[in-house]
Amino acid sequence: MLTLTCPCCGVKAEESELHGGGEAHLTRFGPGSSEEEFHDYLFARENAKGVHFERWRHVHGCGKWFHAARCTATLQVFGTYSAQTTEPPADLLATIREKRPGWSWRDFS
Amino acid sequence: MKRYSAFAIAREALRQHTGWDRAWRKASPKKKYDVVIVGAGGHGLATAYYLGKNHGIRNVAILEKGWLGGGNTGRNTTIIRSNYLQDPSAAIYEKSRSLYETMSQDLNYNVMFSPRGVIMLAQTEHEVRGYRRTAHANALQGVETQFIGPEKVKELCPIINLDGPRYPVLGGLWQARGGTARHDAVAWGYARACSDMGMDIIQKCEVTGIRSEGGKVRGVSTSQGDIDCDKLGIVVAGHSGVLAKMAGFRLPIESVSLQALVSEPIKPCMDVVVMANTVHGYMSQSDKGEMVIGGGTDGYNNYTQRGSFHHIEETVRALVETFPMVSRLKMLRQWGGIVDVTGDRSPIISKTPLDGCFINCGWGTGGFKAIPGSGWATAEMIARNEPGPLAAAFGLERFREGRFIDESVAAGVAH
Ligand SMILES: Cc1cc2nc3c(=O)[nH]c(=O)nc-3n(C[C@H](O)[C@H](O)[C@H](O)COP(=O)(O)OP(=O)(O)OC[C@H]3O[C@@H](n4cnc5c(N)ncnc54)[C@H](O)[C@@H]3O)c2cc1C
């Protein structure tokens, strides 16, 4: 059973009170963008085997969205953080670097 | 290859079974092949088989990181049907279903295809309308299906509870020619036939890199050394994203866990497959007597071939509601597979940005039924460097062009 601590309300939530929202830190493209950009924004996914940044909603709790860093190959959770950001917090990146040397995900490493 | 037959069984019985051959040769990689297929699941093996059988391309290697058929092909619940909504889907799934009918003869391997019939229950007014529409679409596509009322559902499957506490059974979409087959046998049968054509099936050989030169594929790096090839087929289901990354592109795919379970064996009590999409569960009975049960996918990206227990609980709850006798059953085994899900719930059979590299993936929760048709279409694409009529609509460019093949209704529950 996956448990994630909701950074919005502090509750240690188990999976059945959460809802996954897919890959995090997508750059949104709208009208005026190129087809390539719009396609990538809507469809192209990292789907990494390893470190993965993703969105979650504490749907049966405080109802708010947040982000989590998780390993899809081991189900280890590295941490959760606020969704009001465009990149993972520096201390979380440092933790991941220590646990997964040589790791990279999109522009983060 | 020695043929399997009733006579061969009798002969071997008389000599203590000492005369059986290995079903496929043990092979170690050559320096170079015309075509390398990554992934010895059903789709990879079928692709190789039809490359040899339909197109005469036999200098082929199939590379498998684990053991042959150990991915989703050996983990699925074996439902075969072709009652999809959209024309391109109906075409490829119906081709596939029809190839299943003669597969045991073609491969000289008993895949135990059992066209026992599949019912997809309609338990809301929405589903009734949806399945009536599908039945009409199927009639136009030449796929034989029928919308049936609750009495007929009960007649076909007496153990069903029509008046469930939440969702009464209002009818169902019935495909009499759908059914099940033995999943391992499908992989083994294709493997034996491929090996017999001189192809190399190399197990415990993980592809770790894809080598290219000037935008054209050159070969692969593997745990057993470098292997060159003129053409490369990536057929790795849940690991498609990993292989795509090696080839330098991304896919519209997420890999998630899908679980299934089987009960203790019991006497025959159900001779059709029943899927209940609204409550999210489905069930059939295997020849051994086990009830084979599946449900929906887990809710997050996962490569571990494990899933969360509460999904099992939801599935069993749905089935107890639909088949009250399930509440008395003990469950024997439970497992997960990593399925490759696309946004429109339709597969990808496509050329890729890398010249000479082709991909077959995105079958998600429902690709066992598609193995022969998909192999047929993928082999055609690799042989001719262009997708043929069965594969044309399933190209990667459909996402860019907004030309989806929306099967989210047909594939409402994993299957
Ligand atoms: C629980 C469950 C129930 C299902 N029920 C049904 C059903 O009832 N009906 C239905 O039609 N479908 C069903 N499916 C879906 C079906 O199983 C799959 O769509 C189908 O088996 C996919 O076959 P494949 O050959 O593409 O993939 P797989 O059988 O997964 O084969 C891919 C192979 O690629 C190998 N591979 C991966 N990476 C590498 C690498 N780097 N190098 C070398 N090899 C590699 C893997 O080890 C694997 O053996 C179900 C799936 C699951 C998990």
Ligand SMILES: [Zn+2]
């Ligand atoms: Zn919360």
